Amino acid sequence: xxxxxxxxxxxxxxxxxxxxxxxxxxxxxxxxxxxxxxxxxxxxxxxxxxxxxxxxxxxxxxxxxxxxxxxxxxxxxxxxxxxxxxxxxxxxxxxxxxxxxxxxxxxxxxxxxxxxxxxxxxxxxxxxxxxxxxxxxxxxxxxxxxxxxxxxxxxxxxxxxxxxxxxxxxxxxxxxxxxxxxxxxxxxxxxxxxxxxxxxxxxxxxxxxxxxxxxxxxxxxxxxxxxxxxxxxxxxxxxxxxxxxxxxxxxxxxxxxxxxxxxxxxxxxxxxxxxxxxxxxxxxxxxxxxxxxxxxxxxxxxxxxxxxxxxxxxxxxxxxxxxxxxxxxxxxxxxxxxxxxxxxxxxxxxxxxxxxxxx
Amino acid sequence: xxxxxxxxxxxxxxxxxxxxxxxxxxxxxxxxxxxxxxxxxxxxxxxxxxxxxxxxxxxxxxxxxx
Ligand SMILES: [Zn+2]
Ligand SMILES: [Zn+2]
Numbered sequence: 329x330x331x332x333x334x335x336x337x338x339x340x341x342x343x344x345x346x347x348x349x350x351x352x353x354x355x356x357x358x359x360x361x362x363x364x365x366x367x368x369x370x371x372x373x374x375x376x377x378x379x380x381x382x383x384x385x386x387x388x389x390x391x392x393x394x395x396x397x398x399x400x401x402x403x404x405x406x407x408x409x410x411x412x413x414x415x416x417x418x419x420x421x422x423x424x425x426x427x428x429x430x431x432x433x434x435x436x437x438x439x440x441x442x443x444x445x446x447x448x449x450x451x452x453x454x455x456x457x458x459x460x461x462x463x464x465x466x467x468x469x470x471x472x473x474x475x476x477x478x479x480x481x482x483x484x485x486x487x488x489x490x491x492x493x494x495x496x497x498x499x500x501x502x503x504x505x506x507x508x509x510x511x512x513x514x515x516x517x518x519x520x521x522x523x524x525x526x527x528x529x530x531x532x533x534x535x536x537x538x539x540x541x542x543x544x545x546x547x548x549x550x551x552x553x554x555x556x557x558x559x560x561x562x563x564x565x566x567x568x569x570x571x572x573x574x575x576x577x578x579x580x581x582x583x584x585x586x587x588x589x590x591x592x593x594x595x596x597x598x599x600x601x602x603x604x605x606x607x608x609x610x611x612x613x614x615x616x617x618x619x620x621x622x623x624x625x626x627x628x629x630x631x632x633x634x635x636x637x638x639x640x641x642x643x644x645x646x647x648x649x650x651x652x653x654x655x656x657x658x659x660x661x662x663x664x665x666x667x668x669x670x671x672x673x674x675x676x677x678x679x680x681x682x683x684x685x686x687x
Numbered sequence: 688x689x690x691x692x693x694x695x696x697x698x699x700x701x702x703x704x705x706x707x708x709x710x711x712x713x714x715x716x717x718x719x720x721x722x723x724x725x726x727x728x729x730x731x732x733x734x735x736x737x738x739x740x741x742x743x744x745x746x747x748x749x750x751x752x753x
Contacts (some may be wrong), residue, residue: 360742369739468709495730504738507753516750521743532730536722550719559707590722597721598731603738657713664710668702676691676698683690 335367373526377499381617388580389440389625400436410543413573424483425543427634441561444626448648455631455646458653470660486627487609488540488576493588495532496595500614504606527599533591538583540576551654552647582624674687
């Protein structure tokens with residue numbers, strides 16, 4: 329064997345040495361003793377995990393046919409700068425993101441054509457009913473908030489999303505431990521055995537969506553997931569009649585990172601879930617390589633309502649396919665303090681009373 | 688007096704918990720951390736699964752004599 333190979337101690341990470349008396353490897357720092365083979369395999373496993381890698385094909389969207397988008401107009405919000413698209417018969421008057429007036433700034437051209445669209449399944453009445461339900465049964469919601477909402481302003485918007493497919497190759501090494509304890513007449517013993525667990529394999533994800541609109545809040549869009557792609561159809565402009573469409577202003581390349589991190593989390597969770605039978609497991613080293621990503625461009629249906637209350641902006645969104653409704657609400661601090669005082673008083677009184685009865 | 692303070696402490700903790708739950712009902716917007724909804728059916732293949740023993744440690748602590 330050429331050169332001197334250095335090994336790290338699996339226990340403390342120090343440089344480990346061959347002990348000729350023991351015919352084994354011994355760590356001079358923590359005194360652990362190992363079989364040569366154990367340390368060799370361990371070192372090879374750790375080195376084999378490699379680096380994270382992402383290979384994507386971000387070619388999404390298509391070209392418009394001649395005249396296909398001639399009926400579509402671009403409206404620009406004078407306040408937030410958001411650009412929305414509506415066909416000439418539908419038109420647009422107010423910005424769905426900030427509720428200020430929009431003006432038509434020209435006909436629509438230049439953008440990519442969406443590959444797919446999930447048409448609206450739920451209408452405006454369903455969206456209004458869902459909002460009322462969202463506001464009901466919440467004790468700490470200020471009473472005036474519900475009554476002051478201009479519920480009729482709720483708008484159906486097709487939000488641009490980039491969809492990413494990926495096959496993940498994972499190569500992980502976990503450090504796992506088993507604990508055993510017993511006592512004799514003088515001592516309590518805790519024995520911890522350490523193991524190295526190697527896991528490698530594949531897992532695939534498809535159609536992971538990333539919001540392609542700057543104006544549409546990413547967290548809000550992710551909160552109304554999942555959309556069911558089974559209802560998606562090839563895009564045709566006729567689906568836009570009566571609705572607004574948001575114009576994408578975040579490219580597929582810029583959106584990849586968000587999909588990556590979600591896919592990586594799920595990949596890591598899937599492999600970590602196979603390390604069982606231990607009292608503790610932690611990831612020691614690992615890599616996730618993503619391949620074959622072919623991006624798609626689609627429009628997803630969302631009902632949006634923006635309101636301002638006490639100078640704060642509140643946005644609600646409903647999944648136009650499944651009806652999932654979200655939107656953060658203000659907290660009535662006066663009511664919260666009142667409930668806090670009331671519950672404290674009742675619980676304290678009941679417990680104190682019981683403590684007398686039990687004596 | 689001590690009894691009362693303990694009861695009050697439990698009361699405050701209970702109130703914090705319940706009011707905290709009421710406040711969390713008002714917050715429904717959460718960033719999605721994972722892609723679990725988009726995992727392809729039956730795509731998970733574990734190709735290597737190897738556990739090897741490394742070393743052990745024993746810690747002993749004296750028992751308190753009763
Ligand atoms: Zn060591
Ligand atoms: Zn606007």
